[in-house]
Amino acid sequence: MSECYLAWLCALLITHSGSVFGDITFIERHEGESVVLPCSLESQRVPPVGVYLKRSWLRDSEVVFMYTGEEFHSDDPTIKARTSVSGDPSLHSLNITISQLGVGDTDRYYCEFIVSNQSFDDEHVRAPMEYFLHVSADVSGSVDLELVETCAGGSAVLPCVAPHGEGRAVEGVSLKRRRGRSPVEVLYHSRRPPSSTGFSDARVRLSSAPGPAGLAYNLTLTQLRPEDSALYSCQLLLPGRPDAGAALGRRVFFVSVQGGQCGCSSYSSLLYALSAAAAVLLLLLLLGCVLVCKGKAHRSEKTHPQAPIYEEMVGVQRPGRKPASRLLEEPESSEYRNCPPKKPPCPENHYESPSGGGLK
Structure with a gap:
């Protein structure tokens, strides 16, 4: 059973690790066209101080970097000449436009914001959205x-x-x-x-x-x-x-x-x-x-006190039965006599025929 559970959990981990890589948007362009890559981040307690646009697949490198309130920078002069930025990193949102695209611009792009930290090094926060830019030389179709x-x-x-x-x-x-x-x-x-x-x-x-x-x-x-x-x-x-x-x-x-x-x-x-x-x-x-144990103990406490009460009631009734039987026996005997003993003779009972005589 443990081996089956281990295999199931392993498969579950593999499935999740192989399928969850974040959101990615596909963008198709032809040579000579332009593309706009939005960079946005959820509001932070401390506004970002800068942002990177990076590519990671064919070339793992930085495309542009912009510090808040300043112009953007790029190590590649050809990229800087074809790029423009609107917005500011401190606003958690900006757009980066790359024009005159070529087949070599095909790659995977993402934005990375820089958040200042007073006690530690600056924090690098990656934006949730990624872009796969495919630049094709064939303009005959998509x-x-x-x-x-x-x-x-x-x-x-x-x-x-x-x-x-x-x-x-x-x-x-x-x-x-x-x-x-x-x-x-x-x-x-x-x-x-x-x-x-x-x-x-x-x-x-x-x-x-x-x-x-x-x-x-x-x-x-x-x-x-x-x-x-x-x-x-x-x-x-x-x-x-x-x-x-x-x-x-x-x-x-x-x-x-x-x-x-x-x-x-x-x-x-x-x-x-x-x-x-x-x-x-x-x-x-x-x-x-x-x-479960507490539930069983609670149920037993509720049902257990009924037994002594029943036994006590039975115990009270048992000695009372004898006097009751005696009381029943006494009236029974007097009932047949129709009058108590040691008393003067009873008046004649008209409901019974006198012994040895007829009606007068």
């Missing part, structure tokens, strides 16, 4: 972008779609990846051997299941590492149709692999969690036993 987050050692399931939504027979499948400005790489192809990008046959699984429009195909990437984070697109190959080549499809998945390990391999935090859970369960069991 891209359906979706987020898939997992941890190191985990897996990601990517649906594969047929071009133009056709559900005919499938003769192959291809998975393509792009990281920033790098060209699209074909990671897996059923008609060609796997490429040298690190995705071997053991790390790629293709499965099919019946769906509303026929068979649906899913490609599962396993044993993922943080360096596997990229844009992925899975496409089915149909007979008589050429491969799309080095280009992502219309449905693109941003697979973000976090640095933390999946599973229960890290036992330190898990043991603390299990110990805390066991202590809480033990406390609840003890509290339940105490309440």
Whole structure:
């Protein structure tokens, strides 16, 4: 039973750690366009004194920094020339606009406020909203972008779609990846051997299941590492149709692999969690036993005093029965005599016939 509970709790922790990463907003832009990234934070007791705009995926770096009441700064002159800021960090809200976007601006962005602390170092408070900016060079159409987050050692399931939504027979499948400005790489192809990008046959699984429009195909990437984070697109190959080549499809998945390990391999935090859970369960069991015992004792106190009262009443009645029987016996005997003894002869009883005589 304890092993089952341990496995269940472990799975619960894995599920929560693999699915809760905060709110993220997808923004799609084409080259040459601009984007506005709002930075907001709930009101603090002490107003923030500064704010950072940072990016973390392809490049882990600071984009701009602004101190309250001053102009913003940037270590990259090209970024500073394309960026403008409206608002102030002390107001808990401001907007950062980046114009003349390029494919290299594709990344994950977030805001981090600086709150002054008199006794300790300044506190860094990360804003709850994150942004994934995807800048595409293709202006012919939009891209359906979706987020898939997992941890190191985990897996990601990517649906594969047929071009133009056709559900005919499938003769192959291809998975393509792009990281920033790098060209699209074909990671897996059923008609060609796997490429040298690190995705071997053991790390790629293709499965099919019946769906509303026929068979649906899913490609599962396993044993993922943080360096596997990229844009992925899975496409089915149909007979008589050429491969799309080095280009992502219309449905693109941003697979973000976090640095933390999946599973229960890290036992330190898990043991603390299990110990805390066991202590809480033990406390609840003890509290339940105490309440049950008190309830039984309370019920026994209510029912126990009735027995002596009953016995006392019975004891009082038993000696009283004898005099009552005697009293009943005495009138009984006098009743047959119709008069008490040692008294003058009774008058004649007209209700009885005199012995040996008739009516006069």
